[in-house]
Amino acid sequence: SYVLTQPPSVSVAPGETARITCGGDNIGTKSVHWYQLKPGRAPVVVIYYNNDRPSGIPERFSGSNSGHTATLTISRVEAGDEADYFCQVWDSVGDHRLFGAGTKLTV
Amino acid sequence: QVQLQESGPRLVKPSETLSLTCTVSSGSISTYYWSWIRQPPGKGLEWIGFIYYNGGTNYSPSLQNRVSLSIDPSKNQFSLKLTSVTAADTAIYYCARDRQWLGEEGWYFDYWGQGILVTVSS
Numbered sequence: 001s002y003v004l005t006q007p008p009s010v011s012v013a014p015g016e017t018a019r020i021t022c023g024g025d026n027i028g029t030k031s032v033h034w035y036q037l038k039p040g041r042a043p044v045v046v047i048y049y050n051n052d053r054p055s056g057i058p059e060r061f062s063g064s065n066s067g068h069t070a071t072l073t074i075s076r077v078e079a080g081d082e083a084d085y086f087c088q089v090w091d092s093v094g095d096h097r098l099f100g101a102g103t104k105l106t107v
Numbered sequence: 108q109v110q111l112q113e114s115g116p117r118l119v120k121p122s123e124t125l126s127l128t129c130t131v132s133s134g135s136i137s138t139y140y141w142s143w144i145r146q147p148p149g150k151g152l153e154w155i156g157f158i159y160y161n162g163g164t165n166y167s168p169s170l171q172n173r174v175s176l177s178i179d180p181s182k183n184q185f186s187l188k189l190t191s192v193t194a195a196d197t198a199i200y201y202c203a204r205d206r207q208w209l210g211e212e213g214w215y216f217d218y219w220g221q222g223i224l225v226t227v228s229s
Contacts, residue, residue: 001168031213035152042111042219043152043201049211086152090213095165097142097205097214099152 002091004100011106018074020103022087025068030089032070034063037084037102046085047072074105082107109134111202111220119196119227125189129202129220136160136183140205142216143176143187145198153198157205158185192227199224 005023012018022032034047045054047063050070060075074081087100115127129141143155156166158176166174170189178185189196200223203216 031211031215033213033215035216037146037152040221042221043203043216044219045215045217048206048215048217049208049213054217088152088215090215092212094168096167097154097157097216099144099154101151 002089002098004087004089004098006085006087006100006103008101009104009106012077014077014079014107016077018077018081018105020072020074020085020087020105022070022072022100023068024070024089027068027070027089028066030065032063032065033088034072035086035088036081037086043086077105077107079107081105109204109218111204111218113200113202113220113223115223115225117223117225119192119225120229121193121227122191125187125192125196125225125227127187127200127202127223127225129185129187131183131185131204136178136180136185140214141178141185142203142205144201144203144216144219146201146222147195147198150198155187155189155200194227197225197227 031049035043037043046061050065051063062073086102110132119125137160140157142157158164173190175188202220204218206217207214
């Protein structure tokens with residue numbers, strides 16, 4: 001089955017740029033979605049369809065997807081961005097939804 | 108703004124059946140797909156399966172032998188049953204709405220519940 005690979009952790013200082021990757025075989029041919037998880041809160045989609053941002057999500061959040069790697073980029077990182085981030089794709093073969101293992105962003 | 112709320116027993120004994128319900132408010136359950144997703148402590152997200160408002164279902168291959176989803180549009184609720192649970196089924200269980208934009212390929216989750224921690228223990 002299709003596997004999504006994320007680094008376990010990423011650490012950045014406030015104000016810097018965080019880049020969280022999601023690797024997969026020809027992932028550039030798929031649509032990638034990104035979620036932010038904080039303890040005790042409902043998960044939030046921060047990027048959908050590779051680079052679309054839901055209303056209410058700061059412009060500091062952006063996404064890209066090409067080749068074998070999709071990337072969530074968070075510019076001017078703030079303390080409040082500290083969370084776990086998961087990428088997700090749709091498996092068209094079985095009509096299943098797949099998640100990466102998640103990346104803990106430490107600010 | 109659509110809201111989802113999970114409910115059900117937070118403690119289940121090994122070998123028994125885990126049962127959860129998701130109540131959808133501020134929106135109709137009709138014409139959408141609805142999923143269950145779980146996160147074991149310290150681990151990643153795992154998609155369990157989805158149900159369509161007409162009752163059609165699709166399950167994760169790893170759980171399909173133990174899971175069943177149902178839906179009650181009259182109550183704006185959908186439910187999860189997971190049989191023969193073990194400690195490995197201890198997790199935060201989330202319900203979420205599946206969304207696909209017209210003309211786009213692929214599904215994502217646009218609304219989620221807060222999650223409910225279910226512990227499997229005797």
